[in-house]
Amino acid sequence: TGTRIGMDCAALLWGTILLACSCGPGPPRVSAAPLLAATYVLDDSNGLGREFDGIGAVSGGGATSRLLVNYQEPYRSQILDYLFKPNFGASLHILKVEIGGDAQSTDGTEPSHMHYENDENYFRGYEWWLMKEAKRRNPSIKLIGLPWAFPGWIGKGENWPYDYPDITAYYIVSWILGAKRYHDLDIDYIGIWNERAFSSKYIKLLRYTLDKHGLEQVRIIASDRLWEPISFVMMIDSELHGVVDVIGAHYPGTKTVQDAILTGKKLWSSEDYSTFNNDVGAGCWARILNQNYVNGNMTSTIAWNLVASYYEELPFGRCGLMTAQQPWSGHYKVESPIWITAHTTQFTQPGWSYLQVDGHLEGGGSFVALTDGLGNLTIIIETMSHNHSKCIRPPLPNFSVVPQRTTFYLRGSFYMVETLQVWHSRLDFESGKSILFQQLHPVKVWRGRFSLDLNVDEVYTLTTLKTGWKCEFPEPPPPQPFPSNYRDDFNIRNPPFSEAPNFADQTGVFEYFVNASDPGDHVFTLRQVVVQQPITWVSDADQTITVIGNFKWVNMTVTCDIYIEKPRDGGVFIAGRVDNGGIYVRNTKGVFFWVFADGSYRVTGDLAGQEILMKGLAGVRDNAWHTLTLNIQGNSASGLLNGYPLWENVTISKPGNGWAALGTHSFEFAQFDNFHVE
Numbered sequence: 308t309g310t311r312i313g314m315d316c317a318a319l320l321w322g323t324i325l326l327a328c329s330c331g332p333g334p335p336r337v338s339a340a341p342l343l344a345a346t347y348v349l350d351d352s353n354g355l356g357r358e359f360d361g362i363g364a365v366s367g368g369g370a371t372s373r374l375l376v377n378y379q380e381p382y383r384s385q386i387l388d389y390l391f392k393p394n395f396g397a398s399l400h401i402l403k404v405e406i407g408g409d410a411q412s413t414d415g416t417e418p419s420h421m422h423y424e425n426d427e428n429y430f431r432g433y434e435w436w437l438m439k440e441a442k443r444r445n446p447s448i449k450l451i452g453l454p455w456a457f458p459g460w461i462g463k464g465e466n467w468p469y470d471y472p473d474i475t476a477y478y479i480v481s482w483i484l485g486a487k488r489y490h491d492l493d494i495d496y497i498g499i500w501n502e503r504a505f506s507s508k509y510i511k512l513l514r515y516t517l518d519k520h521g522l523e524q525v526r527i528i529a530s531d532r533l534w535e536p537i538s539f540v541m542m543i544d545s546e547l548h549g550v551v552d553v554i555g556a557h558y559p560g561t562k563t564v565q566d567a568i569l570t571g572k573k574l575w576s577s578e579d580y581s582t583f584n585n586d587v588g589a590g591c592w593a594r595i596l597n598q599n600y601v602n603g604n605m606t607s608t609i610a611w612n613l614v615a616s617y618y619e620e621l622p623f624g625r626c627g628l629m630t631a632q633q634p635w636s637g638h639y640k641v642e643s644p645i646w647i648t649a650h651t652t653q654f655t656q657p658g659w660s661y662l663q664v665d666g667h668l669e670g671g672g673s674f675v676a677l678t679d680g681l682g683n684l685t686i687i688i689e690t691m692s693h694n695h696s697k698c699i700r701p702p703l704p705n706f707s708v709v710p711q712r713t714t715f716y717l718r719g720s721f722y723m724v725e726t727l728q729v730w731h732s733r734l735d736f737e738s739g740k741s742i743l744f745q746q747l748h749p750v751k752v753w754r755g756r757f758s759l760d761l762n763v764d765e766v767y768t769l770t771t772l773k774t775g776w777k778c779e780f781p782e783p784p785p786p787q788p789f790p791s792n793y794r795d796d797f798n799i800r801n802p803p804f805s806e807a808p809n810f811a812d813q814t815g816v817f818e819y820f821v822n823a824s825d826p827g828d829h830v831f832t833l834r835q836v837v838v839q840q841p842i843t844w845v846s847d848a849d850q851t852i853t854v855i856g857n858f859k860w861v862n863m864t865v866t867c868d869i870y871i872e873k874p875r876d877g878g879v880f881i882a883g884r885v886d887n888g889g890i891y892v893r894n895t896k897g898v899f900f901w902v903f904a905d906g907s908y909r910v911t912g913d914l915a916g917q918e919i920l921m922k923g924l925a926g927v928r929d930n931a932w933h934t935l936t937l938n939i940q941g942n943s944a945s946g947l948l949n950g951y952p953l954w955e956n957v958t959i960s961k962p963g964n965g966w967a968a969l970g971t972h973s974f975e976f977a978q979f980d981n982f983h984v985e
Contacts (some may be wrong), residue, residue: 313688317593322825330387334960336884342711343670343709343712344711344712344713345668345670345711345714346715346716347714347716347720349676349715349716349717349718349722349766350718350719351719355660355662356662356663357600357661358574358606358659359470359656359657359659359677360401360449360606361399361400361402361449361574361652361660362401362609362648363400363401363449363610364402364610364613365403365578365611366437366612367404367412367434367455367576368405368411368412368413368501369405369411369412369413369414369415369416369417370408370414370415370416370811370812371414371627372434372613372616373616374616374632374809374811375634376634376803376808377407377804378631378634378639382637382639384637386631386729387440387441390645391440391445391448392778395778396645396918397645397652397850398648398652398653399445399560400448400652400656400659401437401451401609402437402448403450403577403609404451405417405453405454406452406454407420407431407454407897408455408457409422409456409778409815410455410456411843411844411892412456412845413455413889414500414617414888415812416812416813416815417432417434419457419816420481420485421460421481422816422837426484428473431484431805431818432962438490438719440557440598443882446666447656447657447823448577449496450486450495451494451498451609452479452486452498453595454500454501456479456841456844457475458837458909461478466840466843468500468509469508469509469851472513473512474514475509475513476512478512479514480520483497483520485524487529494525495524495525496528498527498555499513500531501578501844502844503558503803505529505532507547511550512524513548514550516585526553527553529551529555531555531557531577531578532554534556534567535566537551537554538554538569539566541572542566542569543771547585548570553573553575554567554572554574554980555575555576555618555951556575556605557576557578558578558700559599560582560700560899561594561598561601561602561603564728568604573606575608576605576608578609579610579611579833580592580608580611580644581593581623581700582630582698583626584625584626584642585642585644585696586736586741587694588643589643589647589741589763590692590697591698591699592644592647593689593691593696593734594696594764596648596651596699597675597688597783598673601665606661610644610648611626611627612626613628614627614631615870616631617632619858621888621889622888622890622891622978623699627642629642629644630642633786633789635790637783638784643732643734643760646732646744649730649744649775651768652729653730653774654730654769654774655685655773658679659678661677662676664721667829668713669705669710670710671763672689674686674687674689675687675969682721683770684770685771685772686715686769688765688768689765689766690708690711690762690765690766691708691734692763693705693707695734695736702812710761711760712758712760713758713759713760714758714761715756717756724755725751725752727749727757727774728749728771729746729749730744730768730775731745731765731766732744732745732766734765735764744777752863777829786873788857789849789857791985792858793856793980793983793984793985795808795982796982797833797979797980798830798831799819805818807819807833808857809855809856811853811888812851812852812853813852813853813854813892814850814970815835815837815846815851815890816837817834817886818833819833819834820833820834820836820978821831828931828980829870834976834979835939835975835977836969836975838850838974839974845890847872847893848892848895849917850972850973851973852885852914852968852969852970853968853970855890856967857966858964858965860883860964860965860967861884861939861963862939863884863984863985864881864936864939864984865881865936865967866881866936867934867969867979867981867983868934868979869902869969869980871902871903871929871930872929872930872976872978873904873976874904874929875905876903876905876972876973877904877929877972878973879902879971879972880900880968880970880971880972881899881937882898882900882914882937882967883937883966883968884962884963884965884966885967885968886965892914892915893914895915895963897913897962898920898944898959899911900935902925902935903927904928906926906927906928907926910944910954911948916972920944921954921957925953926948931950933948934947934948934949935948936948942958942960945957969982
């Protein structure tokens with residue numbers, strides 16, 4: 308066993324023999340009430356159904372992988388293996404990433420490759436790194452890029468990306484070219500603008516620009532919102548119909564619309580799931596993975612999000628396929644949706660085809676069957692009950708699922724199949740002891756026929772493939788709260804990432820910076836670099852802010868050296884008990900200690916600066932370093948400037964707890980150094 312992480316992957320191979328009494332045409336199980344029984348025929352004689360395009364997940368939209376990058380080894384690689392390594396865990400077929408736009412896109416901001424018009428940098432953020440790690444584990448994984456927001460210069464001051472479509476197309480194509488040139492990454496699909504309006508003119512121009520740069524193989528997905536109006540517009544605009552390859556809808560509730568089917572295009576659920584990753588989340592995921600095809604002809608389903616690697620108190624905490632939100636401890640959790648994913652991904656590949664079959668089970672639930680066209684067959688069955696498979700959206704109409712006996716008849720080229728490998732999960736909402744992705748005894752197929760007894764809240768995969776594995780690393784370290792004494796001097800000559808660990812930008816972008824002209828104390832700093840309101844996806848704050856630490860913190864001392872770069876009305880802050888972020892960043896409350904280039908200071912109870920608790924003169928000026936200290940104890944706060952008391956005994960009513968933070972008064976350059984929170 309020493310060869311593979313101390314535990315052979317095959318240890319679970321011959322698990323519980325649950326199928327022993329229902330694996331063939333033998334006598335039915337004796338029970339009080341006869342099971343509902345039905346038969347289903349799988350036949351490829353009259354051709355196949357739609358081509359399968361794969362199962363995937365989203366990193367971004369936004370900053371969902373923020374904390375993943377600063378996990379120590381071996382834990383970081385273990386997490387990546389669970390997500391991407393074939394025949395290991397989730398074994399994802401598709402990775403979709405945000406093309407960072409310097410703006411808030413759900414749980415934070417992701418940096419753009421072009422902050423300014425004359426600026427290009429293809430090493431910012433963590434999506435490049437993540438795509439390379441995914442490709443390293445699975446060279447055939449498909450890559451998708453999609454913008455949520457854009458840097459402000461693209462709209463020339465307007466909050467709209469389509470006034471200058473040639474500029475927007477150039478910006479997006481630059482990202483695709485940069486992926487290849489600097490990281491040897493081939494982007495397979497490109498989107499338009501996440502969950503916002505599309506412009507037919509822009510989509511056509513994007514196709515033209517792609518082709519002009521030799522990127523004919525890059526496919527276009529539109530419009531990452533609803534089935535309409537994109538489907539209808541494609542039906543009446545033949546040129547648009549010719550350039551859109553995939554219609555991608557979000558949270559379709561397993562349904563499509565007639566217009567979408569009539570286009571003849573591939574239909575994807577290009578963002579789905581978004582549900583808390585407990586067993587109900589796993590039930591949601593199991594149900595939609597099958598029913599998006601059975602009910603809606605969708606040949607790909609992509610989960611938001613890949614891994615919950617952001618502070619859990621931000622919006623949609625733990626809505627990832629697994630959880631990795633504690634790089635400081637090394638703790639992570641392989642949640643049940645990972646193993647639900649494996650039921651499909653480990654036994655299919657993009658390029659396989661669905662069989663033409665209804666897919667609804669008589670007793671409730673669904674099945675899909677896929678083939679590689681070379682004799683292999685995979686059947687995935689789910690019997691998720693209504694209350695145990697609710698996704699976050701849309702609302703789920705009532706339905707019932709009962710225990711049932713299914714008999715499958717294999718016809719056409721599958722008639723000769725003699726045995727099928729069996730993988731089983733059962734979500735147990737009574738004891739909480741769910742069975743996840745366990746291999747059972749193979750099913751014997753007798754004259755093209757086999758039977759299977761199904762209970763409620765189960766997933767079965769029956770397959771001719773013998774390549775499935777359930778691999779498990781040793782338990783990671785136990786969870787620990789964020790260190791109660793934390794400091795960062797940002798003194799790092801060649802940082803592996805552009806952002807300092809654990810800081811989660813919520814408006815603006817904070818990057819490592821080298822002050823070549825500094826005499827020595829502040830050569831390496833953290834700098835806020837977004838100097839123009841971006842083309843936003845939600846309502847970013849008018850101030851920039853990055854948060855860090857433990858949301859449960861009550862009493863704290865925050866100290867930081869600050870450097871205002873903007874004369875006259877420039878300003879910066881440090882803060883504690885910060886209570887909000889993500890899409891709600893404009894409403895953030897806390898205790899904010901501001902200093903301004905005009906020499907004044909303020910203490911406010913909110914990021915917007917409306918609730919003024921104290922103000923006065925500090926004598927701070929721009930283009931000079933100063934040290935701010937904020938001390939919050941119980942319902943009282945005080946502040947120091949350069950080590951001397953500036954204000955004290957300011958009464959704090961609420962919030963009662965929250966993160967530490969720093970930021971700027973507007974979209975302006977400013978620097979920070981020697982951050983310390985205790």
